[in-house]
Amino acid sequence: MKxxxxxxxxxxxxxxxxFRAAERTKCSMTLVANQYIQIPRSAYITxxxxxAGADVADNAIVERLCAGDLVITADIPLxxxxxxxxxxxxxxxxxxxxxxxxxxRLGMRDFMDGxxxxxxxxxxxxxxxxxxxxxFANKLDQFLTRHLQQG
Numbered sequence: 449m450k451x452x453x454x455x456x457x458x459x460x461x462x463x464x465x466x467f468r469a470a471e472r473t474k475c476s477m478t479l480v481a482n483q484y485i486q487i488p489r490s491a492y493i494t495x496x497x498x499x500a501g502a503d504v505a506d507n508a509i510v511e512r513l514c515a516g517d518l519v520i521t522a523d524i525p526l527x528x529x530x531x532x533x534x535x536x537x538x539x540x541x542x543x544x545x546x547x548x549x550x551x552x553r554l555g556m557r558d559f560m561d562g563x564x565x566x567x568x569x570x571x572x573x574x575x576x577x578x579x580x581x582x583x584f585a586n587k588l589d590q591f592l593t594r595h596l597q598q599g
Contacts, residue, residue, distance in 0.1 A: 507532075518537075518592075
């Protein structure tokens with residue numbers, strides 16, 4: 449199992465949690481972004497810089513991931529592709545994307561996107577707070593404990 453990070457929009461605090469988890473579990477992790485992202489020196493952490501453009505990083509992740517891998521992303525369309533490929537998705541708030549919930553989330557995302565395209569201000573997600581960070585760290589730890597023991 450490998451961890452992939454949709455790193456362009458991933459909060460720094462979440463990346464720091466991921467860096468520590470990769471080192472602790474010795475799990476391979478790759479951050480993918482269209483801008484340079486500083487990563488710690490590690491045998492387990494790598495970075496792929498892709499070209500600019502919509503969905504370029506997403507497509508790079510989807511092309512490379514394998515069933516059973518974990519992708520960290522808040523991007524619902526990317527999460528849908530991840531789930532369709534038999535991989536796992538986890539957002540920075542610790543919510544796991546599953547076969548059971550991804551279509552509903554994709555539908556809601558498309559609905560909100562439609563409202564925004566019609567000029568309606570839907571606001572954005574609230575800022576990541578301490579509780580969100582703790583929830584993410586706990587869910588990541590639970591996921592890695594369960595899936596690394598199987599592999």
